Every structure is written in structure tokens, then in C-alpha cells.
Amino acid sequence: xxxxxxxxxxxxxxxxxxxxxxxxxxxxxxxxxxxxxxxxxxxxxxxxxxxxxxxxxxxxxxxxxxxxxxxxxxxxxxxxxxxxxxxxxxxxxxxxxxxxxxxxxxxxxxxxxxxxxxxxxxxxxxxxxxxxxxxxxxxxxxxxxxxxxxxxxxxxxxxxxxxxxxxxxxxxxxxxxxxxxxxxxxxxxxxxxxxxxxxxxxxxxxxxxxxxxxxxxxxxxxxxxxxxxxxxxxxxxxxxxxxxxxxxxxxxxxxxxxxxxxxxxxxxxxxxxxxxxxxxxxxxxxxxxx
Numbered sequence: 001x002x003x004x005x006x007x008x009x010x011x012x013x014x015x016x017x018x019x020x021x022x023x024x025x026x027x028x029x030x031x032x033x034x035x036x037x038x039x040x041x042x043x044x045x046x047x048x049x050x051x052x053x054x055x056x057x058x059x060x061x062x063x064x065x066x067x068x069x070x071x072x073x074x075x076x077x078x079x080x081x082x083x084x085x086x087x088x089x090x091x092x093x094x095x096x097x098x099x100x101x102x103x104x105x106x107x108x109x110x111x112x113x114x115x116x117x118x119x120x121x122x123x124x125x126x127x128x129x130x131x132x133x134x135x136x137x138x139x140x141x142x143x144x145x146x147x148x149x150x151x152x153x154x155x156x157x158x159x160x161x162x163x164x165x166x167x168x169x170x171x172x173x174x175x176x177x178x179x180x181x182x183x184x185x186x187x188x189x190x191x192x193x194x195x196x197x198x199x200x201x202x203x204x205x206x207x208x209x210x211x212x213x214x215x216x217x218x219x220x221x222x223x224x225x226x227x228x229x230x231x232x233x234x235x236x237x238x239x240x241x242x243x244x245x246x247x248x249x250x251x252x253x254x255x256x257x258x259x260x261x262x263x264x265x266x267x268x269x270x271x272x273x274x275x276x277x278x279x280x281x282x283x284x285x286x287x288x289x290x
Contacts (some may be wrong), residue, residue: 001066010069011038014122031104033111034118039075041094045285046071046180049209050188051204052277055210057192064188066122066134071184073119074140077112078149078180084108128191134189143183150202152176156241163191164242170211177217178210185209185278191240201267208264212286214258217249218243220289261286 015035020027047068054064056119065234083090083098084105100108123136142148152175159172185206189199222245264282268275 003048003051004044006065007044007051007068008071009071010038010122011072011090012067014069014118015039018118029103030107030114031177032111033099036102037080037111038073038115040096042072042076044068044072044280045213046075046184048196049181049184049206049278050191051280052275053185054191055189055277056202056271056275057194057198059188059192060128063126063128063191066126066189067191068184070119070140071187072182073115073122074144075180077115077119078144080108080115081112082153087157092179098194114279132190133256135190135197139183139186139190143179148179148183159242161228161240163248165251167191167263168245169242169244169247173211174207174212177214178207181210181213181280182206196283201270205267205282207283208260209282211284212257212260212264215253215260216286216288219247219253219257222250257286 015031015038018031022028022032047065050068050071051061051064053059054061054067079093080099082088083093084100091098093099096102098108099111103111119140120137123133123140126133126136144150152172155172156176164172182203185202186199189202194202221243244256247253248256261282264286265279268278
């Protein structure tokens, strides 16, 4: 709870510092909509992963909090755009109307754009060596663009109504969902003293967690109700999208998620007792019920 509050405080401070000075202008509405899109009931999963990875590599906590806030801006922008009618067309997110429902599609498009740039501003403002800032920029940019979320979303759109084998489905979600989760872990580690061997182990851990998170999401999409999820359930089936439950069956998908969880845990063995928070998060994300 305290870690989430630290990230929320960082986000609130960043938005407050950029509040438009003049009244009655359109950018005031944009600012309000940005706050609506990024603040609120979010779990801050990616920020928490960054902070937990930072603990493993002895990172400065304030650096990890700001990195986590930057990643949450990117995540929020992706949700705002994904919910729009031209994408997943959803009216509910985190138990409240989606940004385009509340503020209109034009504002939602701008909100996503502005939150993305705010995320990179937060990285640029970090009081650390320039070479580390550049490294953080590169990881977050790759996770966001063609080699990450955007590329995965494009594959997802093209796959509607088509079947996918397990390898193809995993490859898609490694981009669409897993890339930003992996980036969060790597960026938290880069804030500290991470050697290449440590980074490789953390990347493998994050890949297992990211995939397990998506499998759990597919399970919940068919087994939970709207109040539990805070968003519309059954969307993948209604849209004829390939998913792990359709491919493996409900129990098969649950078993697969459990196996991914065990593989993630095994990747942290070389760190001894240091990654306790990462282990807790892996359990919470893959075994979650909402």
C-alpha cells in the first residue's frame, strides 16, 4: 500500500506541475482527462515490479518510484487507446467509464498521446547519470513501440476471427502484455547495480510473469463477473479473439499459469533471500482473482 501511494504521489506531483495556468482553455480539459486516466483505482503492478527489482539491485528508492510512475503513464496511455471504439471498444475500465466515454474520442486520443510523453519526461527528470537515463529511455521505448505493445496490438487486431497455435499466441502476448512488464523489472534493476547475469535472470523471470499474467487474465475473462474485474468480461470470446482458454481449455490454462509461476520462481533462485517482494508480486499476479 505504501509503495502504491508513493507512485500515486509522484504522478499527482507531475500532473500538478503541468497544470495549465490560464482558465477556460481546452488544455485544461485535457489535463483533467489525463488525471482521470492515470490516477484512481489502478493496481500499479508495473510500478511495484520496478520498485521490487530495484530492491534486488540496491537501487535508490526515489529513482525507482519515479521510474514506476513513468511506466504507469505508458500503461495508462495504452489502456486509454485500447478502450477506444477503433480498438477494443470498451465502456468500462477500473470500475468506471472509460476516458472516451467520459470525455469523447478526440480527448481520449490526446490523453494517450500526452500520457506517453509525460512518461518520458519523468525519465528525463531523473537525477541520475545521463547514460543510465538513455538506457532507461531505450528499454521503455522498445517496450512501447513496434517491438512491444504497439506491435503486439497490431498482431492482435489482425488475429480476430483466426486461430493461433500456442507459440504464436505466446509471441503476441510477449509483445502486447509482457513487454511492459519485462521493461518494468529491467528498468528497476537498471536504477541500481545490476550486472549482466542479474539482468538476464530478471528478464527471464519477467517473461514468465508477463505470460502468466496474461494467461490469468484470459481465465478471469471467462470466469469472473464485471464487478470483480472492473471491466467488461467475455470480450475476447465476443470478439472472436484467440486466447489461452480457447486454446487450452479453462483447467488447462490454469495449469499452464501454475507452471509459468514455478518457472518464474526458479529464475530468482540465484538471488537468495533478496527478491522476496518480486516473489510476492509473481504470486499475486499469476494467482490473482481479479
